[in-house]
Amino acid sequence: MSKDKKMRVAVIGASGYTGADLIRLAAGHPHIEIAELAANTHAGKPMASVFPHLLALGLPDLVTTEDVDWHDIDAVFCGLPHGTAQDIIAALPERLRIIDMSADFRLRDAAVYKNWYGRDHDAKGLLKTAVYGLSEHYRKEIAAARLTACPGCYPTAALLALIPLVGSDLIDAGDIVIDAKSGVSGAGRGLKQNTLFSEAGEGLSPYAIGSHRHAPEIEQELTAASGREVVVNFTPHLIPMSRGELLTCYVRLAGGKTVDDLRRELISVYKDKTFVRIVPDGVIPATQFVRGSNYCLIGLFADRIPGRAIVISTLDNLVKGSAGQALQNFNLMFGFAEETGLTQAPLFP
């Protein structure tokens, strides 16, 4: 890839939070030209009227997906909701490479998809070829993929912490409890009573107990890593903050193993990975330390119950949990350095 070459990209579903954050990041990427922005309900408007924080970027106006001029486009980022994405992606010119941030191509098994999303999958052929875009673990597959399905925010945080531990048999894959906490932006920009400021503010609530759609995604990948059927407890909570999520994972150590064994394994797996950091002993990961950035911080702690351990993983749900990982996958797919456009430090306070 020539050093100065710019890829011309289109973003469809540009009016949601993940679309907007993708644009925020892509605008600073040296090899990206944002050529087309599509959002059907806002077609005809300047992007800055939908997201005023982007007003200085000189972006193209929004068009409908139908009106996108695919000629000369190299890559498509898709920020559409699940269910909507699959048909539109299936209709894209074969030549295009696609990074999908929806949930439509994450579950490999169409029956599992139907079970959790309540509808048949309309693009089963495409589903077979899609690559699960957990950048650090499927690097080669992503590089070769036409369609990359970026993981959900919770699965990204969970899997970066747990895949190496399950895969190396350091923990019991049958006894994993994931207590997850997320900021409100994870629920998107759609209008819902429970995400109003007066409802979500100054309080916290669990939600989707035992029924969150990120559970089967986590289980799919842990099953693959462990070679046995894994079922996890995954209990998310809505926290009064806009961005960020943190997972407190309660695990049982395999016989004779220690927290130090876990830490050593994770350090070894991620030693050359820019965006996954095992924090030093004594440092406690917090969402404040990753806000706005593509980093995932992981910490390990002894449990007071003998034979158990606590693994904490935190990331920004809109960046490493969505748009940032999407851009990271774009880099892998187009042969750029993986970190390109993604090394902004977190914003604190």
Place this chain on the structure above:
Amino acid sequence: MSKDKKMRVAVIGASGYTGADLIRLAAGHPHIEIAELAANTHAGKPMASVFPHLLALGLPDLVTTEDVDWHDIDAVFCGLPHGTAQDIIAALPERLRIIDMSADFRLRDAAVYKNWYGRDHDAKGLLKTAVYGLSEHYRKEIAAARLTACPGCYPTAALLALIPLVGSDLIDAGDIVIDAKSGVSGAGRGLKQNTLFSEAGEGLSPYAIGSHRHAPEIEQELTAASGREVVVNFTPHLIPMSRGELLTCYVRLAGGKTVDDLRRELISVYKDKTFVRIVPDGVIPATQFVRGSNYCLIGLFADRIPGRAIVISTLDNLVKGSAGQALQNFNLMFGFAEETGLTQAPLFP
């Protein structure tokens, strides 16, 4: 007790959040006259200069603990920090009945106290006679007590949910994970970097992993309830809200037991208890629904992992978790109806 009789009460440690919330509640109690307020660092000031929200209550000015006129005082509420409370309480006139909101008399075993609080207990004799003030479970003992040690906020929420389950052998007392989330007021009004708005806001962080002083308190009571030595995982998290806490407890069902068995047991135990509510199936407890009130809401949920369940307990850390339970204990000790002065509905939004 005559219907119109007013008890004259003193509050020592009146300049902290628990002291202030006790005063807020006590000011509306029909049988309490707030006679003396002590706070050494603010002695001489009007209470409204320390807590302007109390300016309309016509409160006495603050004095030092030394300057309190104990003559004619019937009861003392103590809102001092642990370590400070024990000596002052030990020096109080024998005649006085005391409701202590500090941690100094919660742990029955002075050795455990020393281990967790890093100092010898100075009032071991008094410690022997203190009653653990979990109102719903030690009603008789509290009624007869001279000194009631109000439970910590986390233990109150944990024990109300777990004592009946452990006590009836419905769950495995050896496999209890308590993921706890609290608002920032739980850390008190003292100046700490991590409780500054810019540090705690728009983010969340675990803290005191494996080392929080409420763990031994929970274990003491679960051990008593189960008849075996219980060790729990207790992992607290700091949430960007001022009030409220919620515990997500991950438990293993005893052989053949179901979530419905757990629900039935809790409903049975608390059917006559005003302040502990088992929410209907389908309702999810949230801190928003108890803010400012003395209620504790408990919900039960199936786990996706077979043989496990999720028990969620929420309360206002400053009310049922501290000042409200203190007032409830006062009612028990002085023969008033348990609910007196405590039936304010929660403040939402």
Place this chain on the structure above:
Amino acid sequence: MSKDKKMRVAVIGASGYTGADLIRLAAGHPHIEIAELAANTHAGKPMASVFPHLLALGLPDLVTTEDVDWHDIDAVFCGLPHGTAQDIIAALPERLRIIDMSADFRLRDAAVYKNWYGRDHDAKGLLKTAVYGLSEHYRKEIAAARLTACPGCYPTAALLALIPLVGSDLIDAGDIVIDAKSGVSGAGRGLKQNTLFSEAGEGLSPYAIGSHRHAPEIEQELTAASGREVVVNFTPHLIPMSRGELLTCYVRLAGGKTVDDLRRELISVYKDKTFVRIVPDGVIPATQFVRGSNYCLIGLFADRIPGRAIVISTLDNLVKGSAGQALQNFNLMFGFAEETGLTQAPLFP
């Protein structure tokens, strides 16, 4: 009125924030029995399914307004949106006394109403008889009223501070700038993008600049107080908190007058009024100090520009700014002590 007599009240529009806060307060009022709750979109549901924080109050289930049994009802509180309230109120049995929290009967001039609310007033006859329910200033009229129109939240805060100053010619009624800040609950429970947590959180924005419907209401009353046509600058801002509002009023002193003259006048006017407090010199009003309560705090400050002064007024928009003042007006209308059911201290922190 017999000391133990309970009035049977109905609340229509019970599913909004003002309705819910009225219920929270009324449930603790010794002379109120909440007999009927109406909310058309939620008819048939238990109130606790719409507002779980009220679950312990033993409330009647919601019905449609049509299904309310008016027989034996003494008073109606109306928490409907403007536009909806007028027709429903006009159709109520003549015998009923009504406390309306909507904007429909606040503006005495139907032409002004049409101009600001974009529709003809459907109940002009009733409008003529309605009394503007600013409790401290229209006490006699409210006591005699059949229909009391409770002021908007902003007008309450503005008028309590400014009516005495304008009425006594201490300030120039032609040069009043009101910079207003409100929490998000003021926008109600309806679904709007700008009141989502992720939009309103961690930021602040002015809104309705020069076009807020509370401006004509403020002007109506200041015009009445001053005897000249008053136009004010009124600029509201949305603040990332749920409850509370604070108005910073920039005024020009009449010739030779000082801030102390203003303070003396306000102290004199409100010396016997429980809920309006002129804070001592040096104390700065803040919304934190009135949260959940019916108090309005007013402070006065010198301006660095000679001949000008700053008047700050703060209250809880849902209490003194709506439901609390409604209950205060109920007390006036039915001959109860004005403070009945309203002396809860503010909730802080």
Place this chain on the structure above:
Amino acid sequence: MSKDKKMRVAVIGASGYTGADLIRLAAGHPHIEIAELAANTHAGKPMASVFPHLLALGLPDLVTTEDVDWHDIDAVFCGLPHGTAQDIIAALPERLRIIDMSADFRLRDAAVYKNWYGRDHDAKGLLKTAVYGLSEHYRKEIAAARLTACPGCYPTAALLALIPLVGSDLIDAGDIVIDAKSGVSGAGRGLKQNTLFSEAGEGLSPYAIGSHRHAPEIEQELTAASGREVVVNFTPHLIPMSRGELLTCYVRLAGGKTVDDLRRELISVYKDKTFVRIVPDGVIPATQFVRGSNYCLIGLFADRIPGRAIVISTLDNLVKGSAGQALQNFNLMFGFAEETGLTQAPLFP
């Protein structure tokens, strides 16, 4: 300046919020090498132990100011508190160019400094040569300066909006009311009761009414722009958010002038300035739209009072209000394009 040349910079006062935000931005600046970080109270520690969000930047450990090796350093950023900065800056090697973010060199008149900061200025000679670093208005002077005194956050927002209007006689310089609202990070990382989460959260309060130290700074520059002695009303408010500030300025139009005249003037003055944006008619500036970025948004609105107008200015207090403007000034001083390292889009939500 060679395109690849890197300046070696030192940051003293690196443990405060402005220091940390300067480092966040400077780390992405293509012509900066962060060579030395000084913070006396944390000397010897890794920067990531003081600010964990910076852990991926590979920064040098903290040293005392005394231990900085000035050899080979090209520029110094100073994030020390006022009072502390002047002596340390005065002692720096003559060769160094300095960008000071403290208040010590902003007020040109040492007597005014003494009056507002309560102490004699220790470096009056240096004070004479310091340039007020309002980038857009003192570009040439800054380019030539050895010592640039970056404006306070409030003055930056106020002056960018008002200097052109006062300077062109479009508004009455004698009747300017500035109602300012700021997030809590403006108060710094020091421990103060009023910036605790539980105190500042879920509420808002005015502070330093008539006595804020940014008033004389605003007056100094408006006096210079207008040629007459200007006194302003400047009333700041603490808002429950971490970052961002917004000023609502109430101004009187000069005879016959209109809001459109004001808008035209501002558009003309800032048409080539990247970071100052006059928002289109109908758009309302909000802090959410500048968070984390170096932009200042200005909007103009008609007042309902004839002959008056409202000017709204918003920026991120830590970026354009401090560290970002400091970096912008560095660019001017060292001949880099003004925008270098500063074009990150705002972070929203």
